Amino acid sequence: MRGRKLAAIVGALAIAAVAVMVAGPAGARSTASSASCGTVTLNEQAWAGSTANTYVAKAVLEQMGCKVKITQIAEIPVYQALADGKSDAVLEDWQHVAQYKQYITKQHTVVMGGPNGVIGHIGWYIPTYLMKAHPAFKTWAGLKGQESLFKSPESGSQGMFLGGDPSYVQKDQQLIQALGLNFKFVSVGAEPAQVARWSSLYKQHKPVIFYWYTPQFLNTEYQLSEVKLPARFKGCQDDAKSGGGVKQYRCAYDNTIIEKVFSKKFATSGSPAYPVLKRFKWSNEDQEIVAKWIAGDHMDPDKAGQKWVKQNKAKVAKWLGK
Amino acid sequence: MAVAEAAAHRVHRHLPAPWWRGKAGAAVLVVIAMLIAFLGWRNHWAWPAALTWDSLSPYLDRFQVWLSDNRNLPHPNVVFRVFNGFASFLDDLVSWLTSLFHKLRWSGTSTLGTLVVLRFGGRRAALGTLLAFASFAALGLWEESIETFALMFSAVGLSLAVGVPLGVLAGRSSRFNRTITPVLDAMQIVPAFAYLMPVVILFSVGPGAAVVTTMIYAVPPAIRITALGIRGVPANTVEAATALGATRWQVLAKVQLPLARRMLLLSVNQTILFALSMVVIAGLIGGAGLGDAVTNGLYTDPARAVLAGAAIVIMAIALDRATEAMANRTDPARRHLTAEKSHALRLFTVACTAAVGLAVGLGYAFHAGAAWARWTAQDWLRQYIQHALDYIQNPGTFLFRDLTNPTGNYIVEHGIQPLRTFFIETPWPATYLGLVVLAFLISGRRPALVTALMLGLVGVIGEWATAMDTFSQVLVATLLTVIVGFVLGVWAAESRTVARILRPINDVLQTLPQLVYIIPFIYLMPVSGVPGVVASVLYASPVMIRLVQRGIEGVSADTVEAATSFGATRFQVLLKVKIPQARDAIMLGVNQAIIMVLAVVVIGGLVGSGALGYEVAQGLQRNAFGQGVIASLAILALGIALDRVTQGRGAARARSET
Numbered sequence: 007m008r009g010r011k012l013a014a015i016v017g018a019l020a021i022a023a024v025a026v027m028v029a030g031p032a033g034a035r036s037t038a039s040s041a042s043c044g045t046v047t048l049n050e051q052a053w054a055g056s057t058a059n060t061y062v063a064k065a066v067l068e069q070m071g072c073k074v075k076i077t078q079i080a081e082i083p084v085y086q087a088l089a090d091g092k093s094d095a096v097l098e099d100w101q102h103v104a105q106y107k108q109y110i111t112k113q114h115t116v117v118m119g120g121p122n123g124v125i126g127h128i129g130w131y132i133p134t135y136l137m138k139a140h141p142a143f144k145t146w147a148g149l150k151g152q153e154s155l156f157k158s159p160e161s162g163s164q165g166m167f168l169g170g171d172p173s174y175v176q177k178d179q180q181l182i183q184a185l186g187l188n189f190k191f192v193s194v195g196a197e198p199a200q201v202a203r204w205s206s207l208y209k210q211h212k213p214v215i216f217y218w219y220t221p222q223f224l225n226t227e228y229q230l231s232e233v234k235l236p237a238r239f240k241g242c243q244d245d246a247k248s249g250g251g252v253k254q255y256r257c258a259y260d261n262t263i264i265e266k267v268f269s270k271k272f273a274t275s276g277s278p279a280y281p282v283l284k285r286f287k288w289s290n291e292d293q294e295i296v297a298k299w300i301a302g303d304h305m306d307p308d309k310a311g312q313k314w315v316k317q318n319k320a321k322v323a324k325w326l327g328k
Numbered sequence: 329m330a331v332a333e334a335a336a337h338r339v340h341r342h343l344p345a346p347w348w349r350g351k352a353g354a355a356v357l358v359v360i361a362m363l364i365a366f367l368g369w370r371n372h373w374a375w376p377a378a379l380t381w382d383s384l385s386p387y388l389d390r391f392q393v394w395l396s397d398n399r400n401l402p403h404p405n406v407v408f409r410v411f412n413g414f415a416s417f418l419d420d421l422v423s424w425l426t427s428l429f430h431k432l433r434w435s436g437t438s439t440l441g442t443l444v445v446l447r448f449g450g451r452r453a454a455l456g457t458l459l460a461f462a463s464f465a466a467l468g469l470w471e472e473s474i475e476t477f478a479l480m481f482s483a484v485g486l487s488l489a490v491g492v493p494l495g496v497l498a499g500r501s502s503r504f505n506r507t508i509t510p511v512l513d514a515m516q517i518v519p520a521f522a523y524l525m526p527v528v529i530l531f532s533v534g535p536g537a538a539v540v541t542t543m544i545y546a547v548p549p550a551i552r553i554t555a556l557g558i559r560g561v562p563a564n565t566v567e568a569a570t571a572l573g574a575t576r577w578q579v580l581a582k583v584q585l586p587l588a589r590r591m592l593l594l595s596v597n598q599t600i601l602f603a604l605s606m607v608v609i610a611g612l613i614g615g616a617g618l619g620d621a622v623t624n625g626l627y628t629d630p631a632r633a634v635l636a637g638a639a640i641v642i643m644a645i646a647l648d649r650a651t652e653a654m655a656n657r658t659d660p661a662r663r664h665l666t667a668e669k670s671h672a673l674r675l676f677t678v679a680c681t682a683a684v685g686l687a688v689g690l691g692y693a694f695h696a697g698a699a700w701a702r703w704t705a706q707d708w709l710r711q712y713i714q715h716a717l718d719y720i721q722n723p724g725t726f727l728f729r730d731l732t733n734p735t736g737n738y739i740v741e742h743g744i745q746p747l748r749t750f751f752i753e754t755p756w757p758a759t760y761l762g763l764v765v766l767a768f769l770i771s772g773r774r775p776a777l778v779t780a781l782m783l784g785l786v787g788v789i790g791e792w793a794t795a796m797d798t799f800s801q802v803l804v805a806t807l808l809t810v811i812v813g814f815v816l817g818v819w820a821a822e823s824r825t826v827a828r829i830l831r832p833i834n835d836v837l838q839t840l841p842q843l844v845y846i847i848p849f850i851y852l853m854p855v856s857g858v859p860g861v862v863a864s865v866l867y868a869s870p871v872m873i874r875l876v877q878r879g880i881e882g883v884s885a886d887t888v889e890a891a892t893s894f895g896a897t898r899f900q901v902l903l904k905v906k907i908p909q910a911r912d913a914i915m916l917g918v919n920q921a922i923i924m925v926l927a928v929v930v931i932g933g934l935v936g937s938g939a940l941g942y943e944v945a946q947g948l949q950r951n952a953f954g955q956g957v958i959a960s961l962a963i964l965a966l967g968i969a970l971d972r973v974t975q976g977r978g979a980a981r982a983r984s985e986t
Contacts (some may be wrong), residue, residue, distance in 0.1 A: 052627045078620040079533050080612040082951045083525065087533040087614065089400050104951055108393060113400045159737040159855050160745060172933070172942050173949030194856045194936035196945075198626045202721070202850040203936075210723045247950060301628040304710075 043072035046272075046279045049084050049093040050076050053197065054223050058296035059097045059122060061311035063286055066322055069315070072279050081173065089115035091271035095283050097122055099265045100175065110267075117273045119266030123287035124221055126262035128175065128244075130167075131218040133208050134229035145234040146185055153188040155213050161190040168204055169193040170217035175262075177246040178217055180255035181235070189215075221290040223297035234258070285325045292318070351769045358765050365758030366750055373755030375792035382790050385954030392953040395529050411530045418482065418536035425478035430698035433691030434470060436684060437461075443680040449653030460646035468706030469621065469639045471699040476607055476617030477643065479535055483542040483603045488596060491547045495554025495595065496580065499588075505555060510968075512548040517923070517967040519930040519941075520545065520609045521948045522960035528613050538615030546603040550595045557591025558584050586660075593655035597648060601839060604644045608841045618643075622841050630847055631713040635706065637844030644839035645832075720851045728852060736853030743804050744857045751796035756787065759796065767973045775972040782969040791962035797939035799966060801857060801932070802925050805864035809921045812865060813872025814914065820873060821880035822902065834870035842867055842931045850935055860932025860941070868924035872917040879913020880906050919974040926967045 046067055050060040064074040077084075077093050085105045087093040097119075109116040132143055140155075142148030156165030167189040170176050179191045194203045200216065201224065207214040208228055218230065235258035242257035243250065266286065273280055292314070299310040315322050399408045429437045438461035446454035464473040498505040520541055527544075531537040561584050569583045585592070611619020618636045625633025690696070719725060723733070751759060760783055768776035786795045820827040837845070842863045849859040883906045891905045907914070933941020940959045947956020 050624070052624050054628045057624070057628055077533075077614060078611065078616070078624055079614050081949060083528040083533055083613050083948075086396070086400075086528045090532045092533055092614070102951070108396060109400070113397060115400050159740045160857065162745070172946040192856050192936075193938050193942060194850075194854070195859075195942070196626075196934045198630070198847075199850045199859070199935045203854045206721070206723045206728075206851065206854050209721075247952065304629060304631075304714075 043067070043070060043278050045073040045075055046277065046283075047075045047077055047092070047094045049087065049096045050078050051081060051096075051098065052078070054297040054301035055124075055221055055293050056098045057300050057307055058223075058293050058310070059124075059286075059288070061300070061307040062288075062296060062314050063095075063097055063283060063311075065308070065311035065315045066282065066286075066325060067279050070278065070282065070326070072277075085109050085116060085267075088267060088269040089113065091269050093269065094272035094277075094279075095119065095266065095268045097266050097283070097286065098124070099267050100126060101262055101265065115270050117268050117270050119268045119284055121263050121287065122266050124264040124290050124293050126219060126221070126264050128170075128217070128219045128259040128262070130178075130215060130233040130235060131230045132213070132215050132233060133211075134231045135211060136213050137231040143231075143233055146187070146236065149187055149215070149233065156189070156215055158192065160192055164188050164190040165215070166190055166192045168200060168214060168216035170219075171195075171197040171200060174217075174219075175245045175259075176217060177244055177255045177259075180246050180252040184252040184256040185236070221294045221297075223294050223301050226294055226298050227302060281327060282325050285327065287325070288321065292321075355766060355769050358762050358769070362754055362758050362762040363750075365762075366754040369755045369758075371753045373757065375756050375787045375790075379787060380790045381788050384789060385952075385958055388954035388957050389952070392525060392529070395526065399529050408530070412532070415531035415534070415536035415540075418486075418531075418539045419534050422478050422482050422535035422539065425481060426475055429474045429478065432684075432688050433696045433698060434465070434700040435691035435696050436688035437474065439687035440684045443683055445650045445654070447677060447680050448658055449650050450657050453650045453653035456646050456649050460642050463642050464639055465700040466705045467635050467639050467709065468704035469618065469636060470701070472617045472621050472636065473639050473643060474617075474699065476615075476619065476640070479538055479542070479610065479615055479617060480600070480603050480607070480643075480647075482535075483539045483546060483606075484596075484600050486539065487543050487546040487550050487599050487603065490543070491550025491595070491599065492554050492592065494547075495551040496558055496585075498551055498555035499558025499584075500580075508551065512551060513968060513971070514964055515544055515548050517926055517964050518960045519927075519944050519963065520606065521930050521944045522956045524609070524613060524948050525951070525953055525956075533614035535615060537613045538610035541613065542603050542606040542610055542615075545606050546599050549598040549602050553591055553595035553598060554588070557588030557595070560591060561587045589659070590655070593651065597651045597655070600647050600651065601644060604640060604647075604839055605841075607640055608843060619841075622844060626843060626847070629710075630717055631710040633844055634713050634847070635709060637840050640841060641836050641839050645835050648835070717847070717851075720848050732852035733854070736855045736858040739804075739853075739858055739861070740855045744801060744861065747800040747804060748797055748857075751800045752793050756792060760784075760787075767969070771973050771975075775969075775975075778972045779969040782965040785965045786962045789958050789961055791940065791958060794939045794943060794959070795962045795966060798929060798937075798941065798963070801861060801937055801939070802864075802922070802929070802966070802970075805861045805868070805925045805928075806918070806922050808861065808865045809868040809872055809925060810918055813869045813917060813921060814876055816869070817873040817876025817917070818880060818902065818907070820877045821906075827877065830873060834873060837866050838870050842928060843934070846931070846935050856936035856938065859935040860928070860937030863931055863935065864925040864928045867928050868921040871920045871924055875913050875917035875920065876910070879910030879917070882913065883909045915974065919971060922970045922974060923967060926963060926970070929963055 048060050048063060050056055060076060064076065067074050077087065079087050079093065081102070082105065084093060084096055085102070085108075088096065089109055105116075106118070110118060130146070137143055140148070140152070142152070153165030154163065156167070157163070158166035160166065165188060167178060167182060167187075169178055169191050170193075172193065172195070174197075182189045182191060194200050204214050204216050204218075205224075205228065215233065236256055238257045238260060241254060242260075243254050244259050246255070266283065268280070268283070296310055296314050299305040299313070300307050305313075398405060399411075404412070432440060438458070441461060442454050442458045445457040464470050494508070498508055523544070524541065527537050527540055531540050565587065566579055566583060569579050574582065607615070607617065607619040608622050609615075609619070611617065611621075611623050618640050621636035622633045622640075625631070625636060720728075723729065760780075763783060764776050764780045767779035786792060816826075816830060820830050845866060846859050846863045849862045853859060853862065880902075887905060887909065888901055891901045896904065929937070929939075929941040930944050931941070933939070933943070933945045940963050943959035944956050944963070946952060947954075947959065
């Protein structure tokens with residue numbers, strides 16, 4: 007009984023399926039592949055600034071008729087991706103010198119793409135309200151003797167210096183020692199955690215001093231002021247990983263020229279996207295505003311990219327070589 | 329028999345001597361000695377440079393450079409080409425699966441998934457699967473979910489293909505089992521961050537590398553549980569089969585494997601859950617899918633990270649329930665197929681196939697996209713999550729100002745900081761000897777020897793201070809986990825309602841990426857160390873709860889009845905009968921809790937616990953391979969020592985009772 011009923015249903019379904027399958031593909035639209043440029047793969051890093059320049063580049067390339075794929079591979083592993091041609095370009099690279107030496111100079115699997123126009127700057131920052139209350143904090147020497155103002159539960163009797171994301175170039179432990187400041191270096195981990203910590207203190211109008219940098223979209227949201235560190239001298243180091251005594255770190259961080267890096271395979275492929283990405287160059291302000299649209303106002307990254315492209319026709323025309 | 333004897337033993341041992349004359353007293357003495365050393369010679373004895381071997385790290389760094397240089401030659405060595413070939417095979421496999429799901433359209437994919445579960449797992453599980461698909465659509469993460477599913481499907485399939493045969497081997501040969509156990513320990517405890525870079529150099533980035541990384545973590549449970557299942561087959565059954573003239577292969581195929589069926593299915597189930605916990609890490613090296621959505625969301629859009637985390641949990645729970653249902657439904661011992669029934673089933677299969685075809689066809693006919701992209705509730709949900717996050721991020725609220733912030737500060741000032749200072753600043757010989765003697769007192773000579781070796785290793789590789797820092801935080805986290813897990817586990821064993829409420833919570837905590845549930849805590853308790861401890865406690869408690877619950881529920885009803893008939897109240901029964909009887913299960917819970925706490929050390933490093941976790945994370949992110957490996961070795965050494973010490977007690981008792 008049951009079996010027959012089931013068989014009937016099966017039969018009906020099968021016939022319907024066949025009918026639809028035959029009719030289906032005819033109705034499906036076929037999308038013609040659009041341009042000679044093919045697919046370009048851009049790698050986006052986790053932070054908002056990188057999302058900003060990646061999606062602006064995507065909008066420009068799509069205007070040219072390229073298809074753009076976006077990968078999200080971490081900063082160091084992405085070099086292997088570039089070497090293998092699995093990713094074509096990284097538009098924001100904070101001077102990974104060891105990788106340049108290995109992949110660009112020695113192996114010739116990755117090529118430099120020139121600066122993307124953004125100048126990175128790392129430093130010690132405090133909230134502006136604190137700077138107004140203590141004008142002496144304009145330079146590091148003004149901090150001396152005042153460290154206990156920055157006390158926190160984990161710093162004991164010392165003041166707390168809030169360190170940066172462990173993946174960023176830093177030398178604050180060495181600097182604190184070299185400058186003879188009574189700070190305890192406290193790391194609260196990755197950038198989102200660090201932001202959580204200082205922004206919470208900021209909202210409570212409490213004192214805080216921390217590792218921070220520009221360009222950063224949060225700088226449009228919070229009023230921060232920089233503490234001046236000793237002037238740079240020849241041979242002064244910025245990356246604590248380079249070892250040596252603390253003396254050679256006793257200077258302000260150097261400005262970082264943000265680079266673009268491309269896969270060698272992409273650079274030699276003759277893709278029309280390559281010269282455009284090579285000419286891609288904008289400013290700190292450009293990057294901060296787009297990053298703010300995306301991370302601050304939660305605008306869709308694609309829409310943010312297109313919006314900027316629409317508003318900055320002259321700059322884009324230059325990249326396009328017009 | 330054994331229980332009665334053990335009980336008699338305990339009475340015998342405990343009555344005459346007061347506690348301070350026993351091991352507890354000795355342990356207190358050791359701690360007092362360590363405290364005296366701490367107060368008297370604070371900061372005087374750091375681990376000496378003469379006992380440190382620091383050329384390991386540069387050597388490891390050079391190895392990585394060598395690997396990369398040779399891999400990226402225009403014509404690499406055949407070994408590298410083999411790795412490369414394997415990687416492209418995996419890449420192809422995953423992208424083939426993804427494009428298959430795309431070709432099926434969203435309509436076909438969801439119908440296929442639901443009907444497969446319906447056919448083999450029954451109505452309830454199928455409904456769960458359908459709901460899972462619906463929620464991927466509603467969350468606006470269809471595409472990401474499909475990518476992750478394809479990745480997980482390949483990784484789990486390959487993990488089982490590797491793990492089950494090895495597990496069978498380990499189950500049949502105890503020598504092989506002994507050899508492989510430390511390797512499996514290492515695979516589970518060494519954080520993925522440490523070996524991510526070599527994996528990327530050998531397998532490049534992309535789904536292939538993601539599958540390999542996932543497999544490293546997901547193969548061990550497959551091997552372990554399979555081996556457990558094979559060993560669990562009664563020896564006399566195997567003997568009987570051999571006596572009847574069965575060959576080794578026949579014994580395996582007809583006796584051991586069928587009888588270990590339930591364990592094999594449990595291993596499938598656990599492999600799936602372990603694999604899913606690697607989704608975020610896989611995202612870092614091109615695994616795409618939900619993992620990317622979590623990582624990038626953390627920086628630019630935390631609400632989206634929460635949604636992606638929810639999708640991972642939903643996928644895990646749906647797969648868990650579906651595999652469990654299929655295991656029960658297809659158990660040959662339970663179902664009795666008549667000819668008519670199997671005929672109906674066959675028809676049903678055909679009907680399902682046709683229905684899938686129909687869904688695919690309809691999908692094409694009505695231009696359904698490859699992925700669901702019509703209506704989603706993402707924006708609506710995001711708004712609510714953002715509201716919650718805004719509340720959490722506001723330091724002016726009652727919750728933050730009067731509750732969580734002071735609590736967090738209290739834990740740091742009175743728990744984490746003093747303990748950390750104590751372990752780091754006590755002269756190392758005192759800490760070293762003290763810990764070894766404590767290990768001896770807790771579980772005997774062998775574990776003490778292991779502890780001595782492991783602590784020595786930690787010192788020699790130059791990680792003494794950082795390891796002590798991590799160790800102090802692991803202690804705090806384990807202590808809290810044991811308290812929370814014990815109380816909730818006992819409660820769940822005593823009350824059905826509590827058990828029913830806790831089960832889904834435990835599932836969520838075990839599968840939600842830690843980075844997601846840690847978001848509220850980095851805002852609510854913004855003080856370094858606390859979010860890491862919270863993450864560990866939340867991740868490790870479910871295991872403790874489950875083992876305690878199972879242990880207490882497993883106490884024989886006769887014993888409980890006997891106690892009740894003597895007039896014991898429910899509370900007395902619990903305290904004097906059930907808990908003492910469940911001691912082994914509880915100790916196993918403690919042991920597992922420690923291992924789980926150690927598994928979260930790296931996540932702790934990302935949210936401010938510093939020490940070893942920070943060094944491992946930095947190792948990957950700053951291209952310091954050697955540093956990452958060495959810090960991971962220290963974590964592994966701590967893990968092995970703690971594991972042997974906590975396991976030793978159970979093992980010793982097990983020996984004395986049999």
